[in-house]
Amino acid sequence: QVQLQQWGAGLLKPSETLSLTCAVYGGSFSGYYWSWIRQPPGKGLEWIGEINHTGSTTYNPSLKSRVTISVDTSKNHFSLKLTSVTAADTAVYYCARGYCSSTTCYNLPEAVWGQGTTVTVSS
Amino acid sequence: EIVLTQSPATLSLSPGERATLSCRASQSVSSKLAWYQQKPGQAPRLLIYDASNRATGIPARFSGSGSGTDFTLTISSLEPEDFAVYSCQQRGNWPPSFGQGTKVDIK
Numbered sequence: 001q002v003q004l005q006q007w008g009a010g011l012l013k014p015s016e017t018l019s020l021t022c023a024v025y026g027g028s029f030s031g032y033y034w035s036w037i038r039q040p041p042g043k044g045l046e047w048i049g050e051i052n053h054t055g056s057t058t059y060n061p062s063l064k065s066r067v068t069i070s071v072d073t074s075k076n077h078f079s080l081k082l083t084s085v086t087a088a089d090t091a092v093y094y095c096a097r098g099y100c101s102s103t104t105c106y107n108l109p110e111a112v113w114g115q116g117t118t119v120t121v122s123s
Numbered sequence: 124e125i126v127l128t129q130s131p132a133t134l135s136l137s138p139g140e141r142a143t144l145s146c147r148a149s150q151s152v153s154s155k156l157a158w159y160q161q162k163p164g165q166a167p168r169l170l171i172y173d174a175s176n177r178a179t180g181i182p183a184r185f186s187g188s189g190s191g192t193d194f195t196l197t198i199s200s201l202e203p204e205d206f207a208v209y210s211c212q213q214r215g216n217w218p219p220s221f222g223q224g225t226k227v228d229i230k
Contacts, residue, residue, distance in 0.1 A: 043223070044210060044221045044222060044223040044224055045159075045167065045210060045212070045221040046221070047212075047218055047219040047220065047221070058217070058218075059218075060218040061124075061218060062124075062218075094166055094167075096166075099169060099172055099178060101172070101173075101176070107155065107214050108172055108173075108214070109157035109159075109169055109172050109212055109214060109219075110167075110169065111169040111178060111179075113166035113167060113168075114166065115166065116166055
């Protein structure tokens with residue numbers, strides 16, 4: 001059964017770069033879409049972006065200028081970088097794997113999630 | 124970006140009762156609507172995708188319906204473990220977006 005384990009710095013100062021990594025255990029990287037999603041305190045979820053096993057990425061336009069998602073298939077890892085963070089970036093960040101039906105993995109919601117990483121931006 | 128509005132914000136029910144949750148999109152998302160369950164301190168759990176399809180391992184008491192802009196999640200008979208926050212997500216228009224959630228709590 002696939003599991004996602006994520007890690008990264010939990011406390012950042014304004015203008016620093018957020019960096020998180022998500023390791024995939026017990027499953028293949030190929031064929032799936034791999035996402036990052038965040039949840040500010042007391043608020044709803046926000047989709048950040050996704051990458052597939054070939055490295056093709058799609059980002060939320062609201063964050064696109066600051067976000068990079070990359071994949072290292074040799075290590076079964078994928079990563080998130082968010083530059084120039086502010087207090088508004090304070091949130092729990094999740095990595096996730098997209099669902100696959102019997103016919104497709106394309107444009108389906110996230111089904112397997114990491115444990116979440118709390119990131120706080122404060123001076 | 125598509126705005127998803129969930130109602131009610133809170134639903135107070137007793138175990139065994141039927142829960143009906145609504146998610147309305149600001150424009151059509153076809154059938155690209157998913158439902159999640161989230162408990163405090165936990166990651167979301169996918170329940171329903173493409174409006175009405177249960178994800179693998181999800182009990183039959185969870186069902187979804189709707190298309191276009193109006194969607195419903197129904198829990199036919201609430202079990203104690205079903206008291207949680209439920210969120211909808213659309214993938215009919217880019218970027219994917221989520222509703223603010225409906226909390227189902229014990230009456």
